[in-house]
Amino acid sequence: MILSDKITKIVHYFQHLQRSDKATAKLAKDRLQIIIAHERTQRDKPDYLALLQKELLEVVAKYVHINQEDVRVELERKENCSILELNVILPTISSSD
Amino acid sequence: MTKIIVITSGKGGVGKTTTSASFAVGLAKKGYKTAVIDFDIGLRNLDLIMGCERRVVYDFVNVIRKEANLNQALIRDKHIKDLFILPASQTRDKEALTIEGVGLILAELNKTFDYIVCDSPAGIERGAQLAMYFADSAIVVTNPEVSSVRDSDRMLGLLTSKTKRAEEGRDPIEEHLLLTRYSPKRVTRGEMLSLSDVNEILAIPLLGVIPESPAVLRASNSGEPVILAEESDAGQAYADAIGRFLGEEIPHRFIAEKNHWLKRLLRFKEKEAI
Numbered sequence: 197m198i199l200s201d202k203i204t205k206i207v208h209y210f211q212h213l214q215r216s217d218k219a220t221a222k223l224a225k226d227r228l229q230i231i232i233a234h235e236r237t238q239r240d241k242p243d244y245l246a247l248l249q250k251e252l253l254e255v256v257a258k259y260v261h262i263n264q265e266d267v268r269v270e271l272e273r274k275e276n277c278s279i280l281e282l283n284v285i286l287p288t289i290s291s292s293d
Numbered sequence: 294m295t296k297i298i299v300i301t302s303g304k305g306g307v308g309k310t311t312t313s314a315s316f317a318v319g320l321a322k323k324g325y326k327t328a329v330i331d332f333d334i335g336l337r338n339l340d341l342i343m344g345c346e347r348r349v350v351y352d353f354v355n356v357i358r359k360e361a362n363l364n365q366a367l368i369r370d371k372h373i374k375d376l377f378i379l380p381a382s383q384t385r386d387k388e389a390l391t392i393e394g395v396g397l398i399l400a401e402l403n404k405t406f407d408y409i410v411c412d413s414p415a416g417i418e419r420g421a422q423l424a425m426y427f428a429d430s431a432i433v434v435t436n437p438e439v440s441s442v443r444d445s446d447r448m449l450g451l452l453t454s455k456t457k458r459a460e461e462g463r464d465p466i467e468e469h470l471l472l473t474r475y476s477p478k479r480v481t482r483g484e485m486l487s488l489s490d491v492n493e494i495l496a497i498p499l500l501g502v503i504p505e506s507p508a509v510l511r512a513s514n515s516g517e518p519v520i521l522a523e524e525s526d527a528g529q530a531y532a533d534a535i536g537r538f539l540g541e542e543i544p545h546r547f548i549a550e551k552n553h554w555l556k557r558l559l560r561f562k563e564k565e566a567i
């Protein structure tokens with residue numbers, strides 16, 4: 197009895213050692229739950245994101261001249277919302293004109 | 294009533310063809326007249342896994358184009374009575390597969406077969422959509438890995454919207470999860486998504502778990518579907534899954550890790566000590 201409890205403990209200890217840095221399954225599950233929940237809500241919606249990005253950039257381009265490389269668009273998916281981040285590097289504006 | 298089963302996954306290389314072959318053999322061995330169809334146009338492979346590659350004369354597209362009739366194209370399995378294979382075409386013209394053509398072939402098979410197993414190609418293009426379109430039942434083959442699980446969920450979305458049953462507002466397609474290439478050892482170590490993780494995320498009934506097994510490669514090497522390797526873990530797991538598909542109650546196997554080597558070793562010592 198007691199011996200077998202000890203054995204189980206030892207085994208668990210070794211399993212724990214093996215687990216430490218390779219135990220990425222939990223991370224996989226968490227990431228999947230978030231992305232899948234998001235994708236399920238998007239399932240029947242039109243894919244408007246690409247269009248939205250394009251039009252946003254056209255608006256910006258009306259006011260300042262920008263290069264395609266100076267624009268960074270990122271979408272971050274959180275559990276109950278998404279954040280669309282638009283980073284535009286504006287050219288330095290000369291003070292006089 | 295004929296039942297059309299689609300074996301689908303979204304992601305490539307997860308075990309659809311392996312599953313299609315074993316399912317078709319398993320159903321035929323139970324006495325049901327079964328046809329298995331390769332929808333992977335341009336990448337014919339089911340014939341190799343079924344071991345009939347040298348007997349292919351006509352294919353799916355030949356029948357659609359009326360260059361051959363269905364009976365000429367169906368290959369009768371060498372060993373199992375009541376089992377027929379319809380090979381994919383090697384044409385690169387993916388447009389060759391039409392919804393009318395597939396519909397006509399399935400309608401003809403419906404007259405004489407009990408089960409029609411459709412081996413879907415990967416992806417969500419025409420071949421995959423047509424493979425699922427007429428189905429009554431779907432087996433979603435998933436590996437315990439992030440991209441496979443996500444793609445499976447994507448396919449579940451398509452199954453509920455882009456199929457004949459959905460369009461006609463009939464009862465939805467029956468969905469079954471088949472988790473393949475499962476390694477209980479890696480799950481115990483926390484390296485691999487577990488059965489309950491995947492089950493929780495996809496939330497469809499579990500048909501079976503097929504372990505990662507060297508028997509699968511041996512089976513494809515020899516052209517004999519792994520279910521025929523009756524002593525192998527994967528073969529038994531497929532046989533169980535078919536039993537469940539047909540309504541039998543069979544407990545799940547191959548989901549727990551064999552005793553840890555250390556435990557086995559120490560147990561041995563413990564016995565000696567007594």
Ligand SMILES: Nc1ncnc2c1ncn2[C@@H]1O[C@H](COP(=O)(O)OP(=O)(O)OP(=O)(O)O)[C@@H](O)[C@H]1O
Binds near residue numbers: 413
């Ligand atoms: N349970 C298993 N254990 C070990 N290897 C497996 C298992 N299931 C499938 N495989 C291997 O995985 C590979 C892909 O299998 P298969 O061809 O059945 O996948 P597929 O989903 O049909 O691929 P594709 O998307 O290209 O059609 C093959 O090499 C096969 O031997």
Ligand SMILES: [Mg+2]
Binds near residue numbers: 310311412414
């Ligand atoms: Mg395949």
